[in-house]
Amino acid sequence: MFTDRLYDRAKPIWDEYLEHPFVKGIGDGSLDLEKFKFFMEQDYLYLVDYCRVFALGSGKAQSLETMTFFAEMLYSTLTEEMELHRKYAGRLGISKEELEHAKPSATLLAYTSYMLNKAQQGAEAEVVACVLACTWSYNVIGLELAEKNGASEHEFYGDWIKMYASDEFTELAENMKDLMNQLADNKPEREKVHLEEIFLHTSKFEYLFWEMAYKQKMWMEGPHFLNTKV
Numbered sequence: 264m265f266t267d268r269l270y271d272r273a274k275p276i277w278d279e280y281l282e283h284p285f286v287k288g289i290g291d292g293s294l295d296l297e298k299f300k301f302f303m304e305q306d307y308l309y310l311v312d313y314c315r316v317f318a319l320g321s322g323k324a325q326s327l328e329t330m331t332f333f334a335e336m337l338y339s340t341l342t343e344e345m346e347l348h349r350k351y352a353g354r355l356g357i358s359k360e361e362l363e364h365a366k367p368s369a370t371l372l373a374y375t376s377y378m379l380n381k382a383q384q385g386a387e388a389e390v391v392a393c394v395l396a397c398t399w400s401y402n403v404i405g406l407e408l409a410e411k412n413g414a415s416e417h418e419f420y421g422d423w424i425k426m427y428a429s430d431e432f433t434e435l436a437e438n439m440k441d442l443m444n445q446l447a448d449n450k451p452e453r454e455k456v457h458l459e460e461i462f463l464h465t466s467k468f469e470y471l472f473w474e475m476a477y478k479q480k481m482w483m484e485g486p487h488f489l490n491t492k493v
């Protein structure tokens with residue numbers, strides 16, 4: 264299946280997610296709250312653009328089934344996943360305005376610009392390739408962390424783990440993998456290589472996102488004045 268091939272190519276990158284101090288910190292509860300707060304603000308902005316990608320997918324869908332899938336992803340992201348962020352924002356003292364009008368980091372801008380550009384240029388298969396690493400890797404991370412003793416019950420980070428390890432989120436990830444296979448399995452090799460490239464690029468952006476959050480970096484490496492929230 265095409266997703267097996269994608270997983271094999273991305274595995275060296277994905278293995279590093281689980282080793283990343285941000286992810287490990289969620290798993291053992293030691294993550295600094297300021298880092299998580301930074302992540303939540305950036306991730307909320309990320310999810311707004313991620314929703315736009317699903318809306319594009321619905322418009323490009325060649326069947327009502329695929330149109331429905333994208334619409335369901337759009338709805339569940341707006342109401343379930345982003346609600347998790349709104350709840351965490353409440354616990355962290357971030358107002359709704361602050362959450363919606365946070366300043367985007369360079370990593371976020373690069374990731375979402377890439378994703379939106381590829382989704383706009385491509386057909387429905389490219390749209391799925393743009394969001395697959397996102398949904399699938401969070402499910403892998405959630406399931407892995409949920410295996411750790413007591414992690415899902417942690418008073419602060421437990422809800423995050425439960426969300427991404429949940430049966431509902433797992434089903435979304437599985438449905439997305441199925442759709443990717445359905446759309447890609449019969450494509451010529453040249454097109455598969457393009458889908459794979461999108462998947463690998465977004466996998467790398469996922470790593471950079473953890474890194475950006477852990478280091479609370481607005482502008483990657485660079486002088487101090489680039490790293491202020493302007």
Ligand SMILES: Cc1ncc(CN)c(N)n1
Pocket residue numbers: 306309310344396397398401469472
């Ligand atoms: C950056 C990022 N990637 C993936 C997900 C999971 N939807 C997320 N919330 N944020």
